[in-house]
Amino acid sequence: MSRQRKQAGSRTTIRDVAAKSGVSVATVSRVLAGNYPTSEDAKKKVLAAIDELNYVMNAHARGLAGQGTRTIAILVEQVTSPFYAAVAQGVEEQAAAGGRLCLICTTHGDPAQELALVNMLRDQGTDAVIIVGGITPSREYEIRMARYAESLNAVGSVLVLCGRPRLDADVPHLVVAYENEEGAYAATNYILSKGHEDVIFVGGVEGISTTDDRVRGFRRAMQERGLPTEGRVLLGSHREAFGRTAVQERLARGRDFTAIVAYNDHIAAGALLAVRQAGLRVPEDVSVIGYDDSLLASNLTPALTSVAVPAQELGRTAVRRALEHQDGDVRDPSQVVTLATHVVVRDSVARPRA
Amino acid sequence: MSRQRKQAGSRTTIRDVAAKSGVSVATVSRVLAGNYPTSEDAKKKVLAAIDELNYVMNAHARGLAGQGTRTIAILVEQVTSPFYAAVAQGVEEQAAAGGRLCLICTTHGDPAQELALVNMLRDQGTDAVIIVGGITPSREYEIRMARYAESLNAVGSVLVLCGRPRLDADVPHLVVAYENEEGAYAATNYILSKGHEDVIFVGGVEGISTTDDRVRGFRRAMQERGLPTEGRVLLGSHREAFGRTAVQERLARGRDFTAIVAYNDHIAAGALLAVRQAGLRVPEDVSVIGYDDSLLASNLTPALTSVAVPAQELGRTAVRRALEHQDGDVRDPSQVVTLATHVVVRDSVARPRA
DNA sequence: AGAGAAGCAGTAATCGGTTACTACGTTGAT
DNA sequence: ATCAACGTAGTAACCGATTACTGCTTCTCT
Numbered sequence: 001m002s003r004q005r006k007q008a009g010s011r012t013t014i015r016d017v018a019a020k021s022g023v024s025v026a027t028v029s030r031v032l033a034g035n036y037p038t039s040e041d042a043k044k045k046v047l048a049a050i051d052e053l054n055y056v057m058n059a060h061a062r063g064l065a066g067q068g069t070r071t072i073a074i075l076v077e078q079v080t081s082p083f084y085a086a087v088a089q090g091v092e093e094q095a096a097a098g099g100r101l102c103l104i105c106t107t108h109g110d111p112a113q114e115l116a117l118v119n120m121l122r123d124q125g126t127d128a129v130i131i132v133g134g135i136t137p138s139r140e141y142e143i144r145m146a147r148y149a150e151s152l153n154a155v156g157s158v159l160v161l162c163g164r165p166r167l168d169a170d171v172p173h174l175v176v177a178y179e180n181e182e183g184a185y186a187a188t189n190y191i192l193s194k195g196h197e198d199v200i201f202v203g204g205v206e207g208i209s210t211t212d213d214r215v216r217g218f219r220r221a222m223q224e225r226g227l228p229t230e231g232r233v234l235l236g237s238h239r240e241a242f243g244r245t246a247v248q249e250r251l252a253r254g255r256d257f258t259a260i261v262a263y264n265d266h267i268a269a270g271a272l273l274a275v276r277q278a279g280l281r282v283p284e285d286v287s288v289i290g291y292d293d294s295l296l297a298s299n300l301t302p303a304l305t306s307v308a309v310p311a312q313e314l315g316r317t318a319v320r321r322a323l324e325h326q327d328g329d330v331r332d333p334s335q336v337v338t339l340a341t342h343v344v345v346r347d348s349v350a351r352p353r354a
Numbered sequence: 355m356s357r358q359r360k361q362a363g364s365r366t367t368i369r370d371v372a373a374k375s376g377v378s379v380a381t382v383s384r385v386l387a388g389n390y391p392t393s394e395d396a397k398k399k400v401l402a403a404i405d406e407l408n409y410v411m412n413a414h415a416r417g418l419a420g421q422g423t424r425t426i427a428i429l430v431e432q433v434t435s436p437f438y439a440a441v442a443q444g445v446e447e448q449a450a451a452g453g454r455l456c457l458i459c460t461t462h463g464d465p466a467q468e469l470a471l472v473n474m475l476r477d478q479g480t481d482a483v484i485i486v487g488g489i490t491p492s493r494e495y496e497i498r499m500a501r502y503a504e505s506l507n508a509v510g511s512v513l514v515l516c517g518r519p520r521l522d523a524d525v526p527h528l529v530v531a532y533e534n535e536e537g538a539y540a541a542t543n544y545i546l547s548k549g550h551e552d553v554i555f556v557g558g559v560e561g562i563s564t565t566d567d568r569v570r571g572f573r574r575a576m577q578e579r580g581l582p583t584e585g586r587v588l589l590g591s592h593r594e595a596f597g598r599t600a601v602q603e604r605l606a607r608g609r610d611f612t613a614i615v616a617y618n619d620h621i622a623a624g625a626l627l628a629v630r631q632a633g634l635r636v637p638e639d640v641s642v643i644g645y646d647d648s649l650l651a652s653n654l655t656p657a658l659t660s661v662a663v664p665a666q667e668l669g670r671t672a673v674r675r676a677l678e679h680q681d682g683d684v685r686d687p688s689q690v691v692t693l694a695t696h697v698v699v700r701d702s703v704a705r706p707r708a
Numbered sequence: 709a710g711a712g713a714a715g716c717a718g719t720a721a722t723c724g725g726t727t728a729c730t731a732c733g734t735t736g737a738t
Numbered sequence: 739a740t741c742a743a744c745g746t747a748g749t750a751a752c753c754g755a756t757t758a759c760t761g762c763t764t765c766t767c768t
Binding site: 011054056057058059060061063064069071078079080082085086088089092101102103104105106119120122124125151154155240269295296299300301 | 365408410412413414415417418423425432433434436439440442443446447455456457458459460473474476477478479501508509594623649650653654655
């Protein structure tokens with residue numbers, strides 16, 4: 001209500017620019033868009049007037065007239081996680097490269113909030129909605145998300161899922177994934193190649209796709225060598241605190257492992273703490289491998305060996321595909337692009353003793 | 355270009371809803387806005403039609419017609435910094451509480467980009483533009499930013515500066531700060547209270563307000579005890595790498611200090627590395643104190659004593675004040691709200707030996 | 709020199725909401 | 739019965755950009 005407009009100066013419009021430079025509004029618009037032949041003379045005059053009047057285009061007017069919003073939205077659980085921050089960074093960069101603004105929204109891991117945001121974003125006319133992170137699959141969720149994907153498409157927008165499986169429904173959407181199962185498989189194999197046989201997997205939330213995938217990779221590597229995984233997968237959360245308590249409790253029951261494959265670097269950090277608290281050393285007594293290769297990994301003591309996920313690249317790829325798709329030149333939209341992960345070797349893994 | 359509209363179904367507009375429910379577009383708009391008396395009957399019919407047609411309002415049309423966007427923008431250097439991420443988190447939470455979306459933009463520390471973004475954001479109809487982080491003051495920048503602040507106000511939007519001094523110009527804008535000088539003063543005093551006398555300050559960028567403030571706090575604490583600060587302030591960047599090399603070089607020239615006050619936790623992490631590389635121990639040989647109390651601090655070895663900055667609270671306060679201001683009930687807009695910082699004691703500071 | 713093409717600029721319709729203004733029907737007071 | 743007041747609904751003029759369509763030059767080719 002306190003919003004008063006049309007005061008004294010009001011707003012500088014394309015018409016003011018046209019008047020000042022002595023050309024028509026159409027010409028001004030064309031100079032701005034640059035998609036129509038315009039004489040050098042007119043161009044110069046318009047640019048001068050724009051500069052002098054300090055004119056900025058009204059995004060709403062442009063959006064309304066059919067140019068799209070030129071924004072891209074990204075939905076993450078929380079921005080304070082280094083992994084999501086890095087993905088967001090990638091999205092932001094690529095969006096900027098494509099002349100788009102980047103809208104970052106947080107869902108706090110709540111599927112309902114996620115749906116509400118997608119719904120809202122669609123109204124805003126975002127060019128693309130990128131959802132990052134694993135999800136607990138549920139029938140109802142799938143159905144509603146498919147409806148939204150459909151309506152996003154209806155308004156010329158694109159839904160991109162990052163690090164999460166395709167929707168079941170036959171609705172156009174893009175998927176950019178990174179190796180979860182493969183990464184955990186590689187991490188476990190790296191540990192096993194050092195001679196470990198008693199390995200546990202710690203962290204992650206049961207039922208969330210990312211967790212399930214990593215656990216699967218762990219199991220596969222173990223089973224290929226005929227090692228047991230029964231009772232060796234400790235799920236709970238992806239927070240550092242869980243890593244600490246889970247390992248503490250396990251150690252209290254007796255040390256029946258020589259290596260830990262952590263769900264992520266936070267868990268690994270917690271595990272490190274618990275191991276040290278128990279008077280054991282890393283990697284001499286217990287080896288630990290993390291996941292994500294976040295900022296944390298290189299700063300822990302010992303520096304953490306971790307699976308590097310190309311987080312920024314993930315964000316960039318998501319945007320790139322979304323924009324390509326908007327322009328209609330994605331070969332196969334239903335194809336899942338999967339980015340590779342690799343083990344970054346530091347100091348937290350060694351051969352087991354004896 | 356590939357954006358084809360007016361296809362088959364086209365877009366469901368308020369007119370479709372009006373037609374379906376047998377009322378006028380004005381009535382539909384009023385039901386949606388809820389700011390005009392409408393009969394229960396009409397309301398019910400409109401709502402039913404909206405539901406049935408799966409109608410969503412076009413944000414551009416609404417924005418163009420002068421209703422504001424209900425979004426809040428935050429400008430930070432980069433989202434991957436834990437500090438900025440935490441502020442952004444706070445902004446996002448409070449914005450959501452106020453029914454606003456949160457637009458996060460990155461400036462990469464470039465004042466020109468910052469200005470360009472503010473300029474652009476104003477026309478998006480953002481309710482508030484929050485700029486976080488210190489800045490190199492420059493006359494030209496001040497003038498342009500003041501102009502933008504003015505034009506933001508003209509369209510009913512608010513400019514909020516976070517952790518940066520007020521604009522010189524007499525232009526309405528809000529400032530939420532946190533103690534920089536006081537924090538560094540407290541950190542230094544904490545170190546001094548342990549008996550240290552040879553202390554150096556490492557990190558930060560010359561000329562940026564945040565750095566200058568922290569250095570001032572350091573100097574004040576030292577001078578109050580009659581200790582020299584000449585040649586004891588090492589500026590360069592706020593990255594970990596700088597912390598490492600700066601301390602390495604200093605140590606190479608001889609160990610003339612027993613404690614380090616770091617510009618932030620990243621610098622502290624680098625310093626820790628350099629100290630250890632030189633065969634010295636923390637805190638036995640050298641004490642280190644950080645700033646920001648980021649995630650990093652508690653995970654370093656030894657756990658880093660650091661100055662806690664209420665980053666999330668900073669974001670929340672910024673949004674709260676902005677929305678209050680829009681509603682016209684901020685008592686004194688020119689008042690700078692300053693949030694307190696405090697030293698979080700961990701294991702990286704000890705008495706100097708002998 | 710005249711016809712046709714090409715290059716550039718202008719007019720005005722349009723996007724989808726909001727809202728000032730007008731109009732209508734009902735109620736209540738005189 | 740008449741008129742004022744009130745509550746509700748409708749008409750149409752905006753908001754500021756885009757762009758189809760039209761028209762005027764200028765240039766080229768015969």
